[in-house]
Amino acid sequence: MAGSTGEGPTSVRGIYEALGYGPAREGAGPAQVRAAPPPGGLGGCPDAWILYQAWLDAHGRSLGHFIDGKWSKPEGRETWVCKSPATGKSLATTLQGQREDVEAAVQAATKGFETWSQLACHARARHLYNLTRMIQKHQNTLTVLESLDTGKPVTEARVCDLPLIVRHFYHHAGWAQLMRVEMGGWEPLGVVSTIIPSGSPLVLLAWKVCPALAMGNTVVVLAPPTAQLSALLLAELCTQAGLPSGILNVITGAEALAGVLATHPGVDAIAFTGSAELGRSLRQVTAGLGKRLSLQLGGRTPVLIFESADLDSAATELTDTLSSHRGLLLGGGAPLILVQEAVAGALVQRLKARLGALRVGEALDRTTDVGGLVDEVWRAALQAHVDEAEAEGAEVFQSWPALPAQGSFYPPTLIIEADTTSRCVREEVFGPVLVVLPFRTTKEAIALANSTPGGLAASIWTEKLPLAMEVACSLQVGTVWINGQSMYDAAASFGGCKESGFGCSGGKEGLYEYVRPSWESRIHSRATDMNYKTFAASSSAAPFHVPGQAKDPHSGPTQEAHRPSVDRTYKLYYGGAQKRSEGLSSRPILDPTGHLMAYIADGSAKDVRNAVEAAHKAAPGWRGRSAHARAQVLFYMAENLGLRQAELAAELAALMGATPEQAAQEVELSLERLFHWAASCDKHGGGLQDTPLYGTNLLLREPLGVLGIVCPDENPLLSFISLWAPAVAWGNAVIIIPSQCYPLPALGLCQVLDTSDLPGGVLNVITGDCDHLARTLALHQDVQALWYFGSQQGSQLVEWASAGNLKRTWVSCGARRCWEDPSQGAGEEFLSQATHCKSIWVPMGDVFAN
Numbered sequence: 001m002a003g004s005t006g007e008g009p010t011s012v013r014g015i016y017e018a019l020g021y022g023p024a025r026e027g028a029g030p031a032q033v034r035a036a037p038p039p040g041g042l043g044g045c046p047d048a049w050i051l052y053q054a055w056l057d058a059h060g061r062s063l064g065h066f067i068d069g070k071w072s073k074p075e076g077r078e079t080w081v082c083k084s085p086a087t088g089k090s091l092a093t094t095l096q097g098q099r100e101d102v103e104a105a106v107q108a109a110t111k112g113f114e115t116w117s118q119l120a121c122h123a124r125a126r127h128l129y130n131l132t133r134m135i136q137k138h139q140n141t142l143t144v145l146e147s148l149d150t151g152k153p154v155t156e157a158r159v160c161d162l163p164l165i166v167r168h169f170y171h172h173a174g175w176a177q178l179m180r181v182e183m184g185g186w187e188p189l190g191v192v193s194t195i196i197p198s199g200s201p202l203v204l205l206a207w208k209v210c211p212a213l214a215m216g217n218t219v220v221v222l223a224p225p226t227a228q229l230s231a232l233l234l235a236e237l238c239t240q241a242g243l244p245s246g247i248l249n250v251i252t253g254a255e256a257l258a259g260v261l262a263t264h265p266g267v268d269a270i271a272f273t274g275s276a277e278l279g280r281s282l283r284q285v286t287a288g289l290g291k292r293l294s295l296q297l298g299g300r301t302p303v304l305i306f307e308s309a310d311l312d313s314a315a316t317e318l319t320d321t322l323s324s325h326r327g328l329l330l331g332g333g334a335p336l337i338l339v340q341e342a343v344a345g346a347l348v349q350r351l352k353a354r355l356g357a358l359r360v361g362e363a364l365d366r367t368t369d370v371g372g373l374v375d376e377v378w379r380a381a382l383q384a385h386v387d388e389a390e391a392e393g394a395e396v397f398q399s400w401p402a403l404p405a406q407g408s409f410y411p412p413t414l415i416i417e418a419d420t421t422s423r424c425v426r427e428e429v430f431g432p433v434l435v436v437l438p439f440r441t442t443k444e445a446i447a448l449a450n451s452t453p454g455g456l457a458a459s460i461w462t463e464k465l466p467l468a469m470e471v472a473c474s475l476q477v478g479t480v481w482i483n484g485q486s487m488y489d490a491a492a493s494f495g496g497c498k499e500s501g502f503g504c505s506g507g508k509e510g511l512y513e514y515v516r517p518s519w520e521s522r523i524h525s526r527a528t529d530m531n532y533k534t535f536a537a538s539s540s541a542a543p544f545h546v547p548g549q550a551k552d553p554h555s556g557p558t559q560e561a562h563r564p565s566v567d568r569t570y571k572l573y574y575g576g577a578q579k580r581s582e583g584l585s586s587r588p589i590l591d592p593t594g595h596l597m598a599y600i601a602d603g604s605a606k607d608v609r610n611a612v613e614a615a616h617k618a619a620p621g622w623r624g625r626s627a628h629a630r631a632q633v634l635f636y637m638a639e640n641l642g643l644r645q646a647e648l649a650a651e652l653a654a655l656m657g658a659t660p661e662q663a664a665q666e667v668e669l670s671l672e673r674l675f676h677w678a679a680s681c682d683k684h685g686g687g688l689q690d691t692p693l694y695g696t697n698l699l700l701r702e703p704l705g706v707l708g709i710v711c712p713d714e715n716p717l718l719s720f721i722s723l724w725a726p727a728v729a730w731g732n733a734v735i736i737i738p739s740q741c742y743p744l745p746a747l748g749l750c751q752v753l754d755t756s757d758l759p760g761g762v763l764n765v766i767t768g769d770c771d772h773l774a775r776t777l778a779l780h781q782d783v784q785a786l787w788y789f790g791s792q793q794g795s796q797l798v799e800w801a802s803a804g805n806l807k808r809t810w811v812s813c814g815a816r817r818c819w820e821d822p823s824q825g826a827g828e829e830f831l832s833q834a835t836h837c838k839s840i841w842v843p844m845g846d847v848f849a850n
Contacts, residue, residue: 055141055233061092063228065101065252066235068108069245074101080225080252085151085372086363088406094228097253099260102220105249106266109191109218112246117188117216121179127243128173128213134241135234136166142230146202147363149229151372151408154364164488165206167692171490172210175511179215182508185823186515188216189292190268190522193261195222195282197274202230207505208271209248210490215514217269221250222261226375228252259285265524267291269514274298276454276499276806283803288796290523290813294503294513295806296496298428299454303485304445304471305339305347309461310483315350317485319358322370322412322432334429335459335485336452337436338445344438348416351434355399355412358432362404370432373408382410382431385424389435394418426452442471450476455498459485465842472840473700478504481841489691493699493837497784502808502836507689507699509837512829519823525813528793532800535793536771539583539602570600570743572607572767573750574735575614576760582606587768589744592657600743603768608735608776611764612783615706615733618761623703623731627682634678634729637756641671644752648745652717655742669820670721676826677725684730684831695843701835703731704808705784708777710770710798712789712812715819716742720749722819723787724763726830732785733762735777740770774798781805787833788812808833 064073078096083089095101116124135142139162146161147154175182192212196204201224209219223231228250235250251257255278262270262282269292272282279295286293305314318335339347361368373379390396395416403409413433418424424435439445449458459481460468472480478495481487488494488506495504503513516522571578583604589597601607622630641648645667653663689697709723716739724736738746750765766773771794777786778801785808788798792814802809810833819825 055145056092056229059092061090063092063094063232063252065095065097065105066232066250067101067105067246068112068249069239069243071236072101072104077101080228082149082226082229084148084363084407085226085374086148086361086404086407088408091148092229094232094252097222097251097257101251101253102257102260102264105220105251106191106261106264108246108249109220110246110266112218112244113188113190113216115244116213116218116247117190119216121177124179124214124216125173125177127241128169128176128210131238131241131243132166132169132173134237135162135169138233138237139166142202142233144364145233146230147371150201150227150374151363153366153368153371155366155368161203164490165202168206168210168490172214175211175508176214183215183511183515185518185828186215186512187518189514189516190217191220191266192217192269192271192514193220193222193264193267195258195261195270195272195274196231197224201227202234204273205231205234207494208273211505211510212269212271212514213247215511217514218246219248220261220267221248222258223250223252225252225254258282262286262291263289265526268522270294271503271513272296276501279501279806280803283806284800287799288525288527288792288813290525292513292516295501296456296503296505297454297499297501297806299456299496299498299500300336300426300428300452301334301456302449302452302458302475302477303335303337304449304458304460305337305343306442306445306460306462306464306467307340307342308463308467309343310463311343311347311350313483314461315347315354318434319351319354319412320369321485322358322434334431334433334435336425337434338439338448339436340445341438341440344436348414348436351414351436352397355397355414355434358399358412360403360409360411360432362407370409370412373410373431376408378430379408379410382413382429382433385427385429386413386415386433389415389418389422389424392419392422394422394424420448420451428454442467446471446474450474453498454496454500456496456500457481457494468842469840472838477838478836479839479841482843484841484843487693487841487843489689489693489697491691492689492697492839492841494839495837497704497836499806501806504837506839509699509832512832517823517827517829519821521815523813523815525792525795527796530793530796532797535797536769536775539585539604539769539772568598570598570747570767572601572603572611572765573747573753574607574611574761574764574766575617576754578750579607579610581768582610589655589742591655597655598744600747600767603737603766603773605772605776607766607768608773608780611735611766612706612777612780614761615735615764616761616782618759619703619706619733622728622733622759622762625731627685630729630731631678631681633757634674634681634725637752637758638671638674638678640752640756641674641749644748645671648717648748651748652745655744656716666715666718670718673718673722673826674725676822677729680726680831681729684835686837689839693841693843694845695841698840698842700838700840701730701831702838704834704836705732706782707732707734707834708774708780708783708786709734709736710774710777710786710788710790710794711736711738711746712816713739713741714816717745718819718825719789720746722825723789726826727787727834728758728763730831730834732834733764735764735766735783737766737768737770737773737777740768743767770794771797775801778802778807778809779804783807785809785833789817790814 079093194208273296276297358369360370363371397414399412415435457479493509581601585602586599587602649663686700787810789812795811817824
C-alpha cells in the first residue's frame with residue numbers, strides 16, 4: 001500500500017478514504033542518542049535503562065577491536081567511518097586492523113581455548129544460555145544498531161533477524177549440553193576464524209559462531225568494513241554475560257586482512273561467507289596448511305513457478321524478499337524467477353503491481369519496504385546490469401517512488417525475458433531487482449535452474465506436492481523451499497554445492513564443521529614453497545628397469561620348453577572395460593628385494609579425462625538407484641572378493657614382503673570393510689529436522705557427483721576399498737588412483753568389478769604417478785570432489801588447484817592413519833565427505849492455521 005508520509009486527512013472518513021502512511025519512525029535512541037553511560041558499563045544499570053542507553057556515545061563514537069574480553073585501540077591505526085546506508089551520515093569510526101592486531105586476537109583466542117575447551121559441557125551450555133538471555137535484554141538496541149549500520153528496514157531486523165539470532169544461541173546452547181552424548185568421539189578444532197561480508201553481519205555471525213562455541217572452540221571474527229557495529233556490540237555482550245576472556249574476539253579492518261587471519265599458524269579453521277572470488281583466494285592461500293575451510297559463497301536463487309502455483313502468494317513472497325537483498329546474505333543474490341509460459345503474463349502483472357506499491361526509504365521508518373543498499377558500489381553495479389539487459393533487448397520495468405535525497409537507494413526493478421546468457425541471469429544481483437524467464441516444460445525448468453554456476457538455494461511454487469518433491473530432488477542446490485521463500489532455522493542444515501562452496505551450517509550436520517575425530521591430532525603444517533605450474537605437471541620417472549632384464553614372475557614356470565605361460569597384462573579400467581594407456585607407456589612394479597613383479601599402465605591426463613567422461617555418463621543412473629539396490633551390488637562384490645581371498649593374499653604377501661598371516665589379515669579386513677559400507681547404504685539417507693515451521697523440514701543426504709580419490713601406499717588393498725566403497729555406496733561415481741608403489745591388488749579387483757553387476761563407469765581405476773594424476777583431477781572443472789591421501793606437497797597442490805571450480809577436498813597433509821582401526825578407516829567422517837546435505841522445507845496450512 002503506497003501513500004505519502006506528509007500531512008494527510010485528519011477526519012476518520014478522510015483517513016479511511018486515503019489509507020495513506022503516517023509517520024512511524026523508529027527511535028534511534030537505543031543505539032545513538034547522546035547520554036552519559038551509567039556506572040559499571042553495560043552490566044551496571046537496570047534492564048529498562050540498558051535497552052535505551054546511548055551505546056555509541058558511551059564509546060565516544062570511536063570504537064576499537066574487542067580482544068580478550070576488552071576494548072583495544074592500538075596507536076597508529078587508520079580509521080574507517082561507518083555510515084548509515086539510509087542517510088549517508090556518520091555513525092562512528094572503527095579501526096583498520098593490521099597484522100599485529102590479528103596476532104593479538106589469535107593469541108587471546110588460543111589462551112581462551114585452553115579454558116573453554118576444558119569446561120564441562122554443562123558449563124559451556126550455561127554460558128551460552130546466559131549470553132542468549134543477555135542478547136534478549138538488549139534486543140532493541142541490537143535491532144536499531146543493525147538497521148542503522150546496514151540500511152536494513154528496522155521491521156525486518158526486529159521480526160526476522162533478531163529472533164533468528166536468539167534461536168541460534170538457544171539451539172546451540174542445547175548442543176553444548178549434549179556434546180559428549182551426541183558427538184562422542186569428536187573434539188573441538190581450536191581457534192576458528194570467521195570472516196563475514198556486508199549485509200547482515202549479526203545473522204551470519206550467529207550462524208557461524210554459535211556451533212563453533214558450542215563445540216568448545218574459540219573464535220576470531222573479522223567484521224566487514226561496511227557493517228561492523230553490531231558485531232562489536234555482540235562481543236561486548238559476551239563479556240557482560242560472563243563468558244571467559246578470549247572466547248569471542250572481533251577485529252575490524254579491510255578485506256585484505258582476511259588472508260592474514262586465515263593463514264595465521266594459530267588458526268585451525270576458517271568459516272567464510274562472501275564472494276566466490278575471495279573464497280578462491282582463501283582456498284589457495286591456505287593450501288597445505290592443514291586448516292579446515294568452510295565456504296558459503298552465495299549464488300543465484302532460482303524460483304520455479306509452475307502453472308499450478310498460487311500466483312498471488314508467489315508474487316507477494318518474491319517482492320517481500322527484495323528488502324533482504326541489498327548485500328551478501330544467507331540466500332545469495334536476488335531471485336531468478338523461472339515461470340511457466342502459460343502463467344508468465346499473469347505473474348508479471350502481479351509483480352508490477354506489487355513493485356509499484358513498495359516503499360523505498362529510511363531504514364528506521366517502520367513503513368519502509370526496501371531500504372538502502374549496503375554499499376554505494378552495489379548501486380553502480382546494479383545499474384550496469386539493468387542497462388546491459390535493456391541493451392540486449394530485455395523489457396525493464398522500474399517503480400520510481402520518491403527516493404530519499406540522501407543514501408544509496410535503488411528503485412524496485414523487474415527485468416523480463418532477458419537472454420539466458422545475460423549477466424543479470426548468470427551473475428548474482430544484490431539489490432531490489434527481479435529477473436523473469438519463461439519455460440515450457442518441467443525438464444527445461446530444471447535444466448535452467450541447474451545451469452547457474454552456484455547451488456545454494458531454490459524455491460518451487462506449485463499446488464502439486466509430487467511435482468514439487470520430484471523437482472526439489474532434481475535441483476543441484478543445498479536448500480529448497482516449497483511454496484515459500486527465505487526460511488531459515490538453527491535446526492535446519494543450510495549449505496551449498498558447486499560454486500556456492502562447501503560446508504554447512506545448522507542442525508547436527510553443521511557441528512561437524514567445527515570438530516575433528518578424537519584420534520586425529522591438531523595439524524599445523526607449513527606450506528612448501530613450490531612452483532604450482534611445474535610441480536607434478538608430468539609423470540615422474542618410474543623405477544629404473546631394463547626391459548628383458550628379468551621375466552615377469554606372474555608368467556609362471558614353463559611346463560614345457562616350447563610352451564611358456566601366457567603373459568598377464570595390467571591395464572587401466574574405466575567405462576566398465578580395461579583400456580590401454582593413451583600415453584602407451586608402462587611402469588615396472590618391484591617387490592621389496594627390487595625384483596620385477598609386473599608392468600602396469602602409466603596413466604596420463606588424457607586417461608583421466610576419459611575416466612571423468614565415463615563417470616559422468618554413469619553417475620545419473622547409479623545415483624537414481626535405490627539405496628537397497630546399491631547395497632546389493634556391493635554385497636555381491638564382497639561375495640566375489642571372498643572367492644579370491646587366497647589369490648589376493650598371496651599376491652599381497654609377495655608384493656609387500658609381508659607374512660602370509662599379515663596378508664591374509666588385510667584381505668579379511670578388506671572384505672569386512674566392504675560389507676560395512678554395503679550395510680551402510682540404506683542407513684543414512686536423511687530424516688526430519690525439528691524446526692518451528694508449521695510443516696515438515698526434510699534432510700536428504702545426496703551424493704556429490706563425480707569424485708576423485710588418491711590412495712596411500714599403506715595397506716594398499718584395505719585403504720583402496722575403504723576409500724572407494726563409501727563413495728560408491730552413497731551414489732557417487734569414482735575415479736580412483738591406487739597406491740603408486742603397490743597397485744597390483746587393486747588391479748586384481750577389476751575382474752571382480754566385471755562380474756559383480758556394477759555399472760560401467762561407476763568405479764574407474766587409473767594407475768600411474770599419483771601426484772601427476774591428482775593434479776589433473778584437481779584442475780578438472782567437472783570433478784566435484786577430490787580425496788587425497790599422500791604427501792604434504794601433494795595435499796598442498798590438490799587444495800591449491802581445486803580453487804578453479806571450488807571442488808570439495810579431503811587431504812591428509814602427509815599424516816598417516818591406521819586403516820585397520822574402524823574409527824579411522826570407516827568413521828562418520830566418510831559419510832560427511834561423500835555426501836552433501838539438502839534441506840527441503842514443506843509448509844502446511846490448508847486445514848489449520850499455523
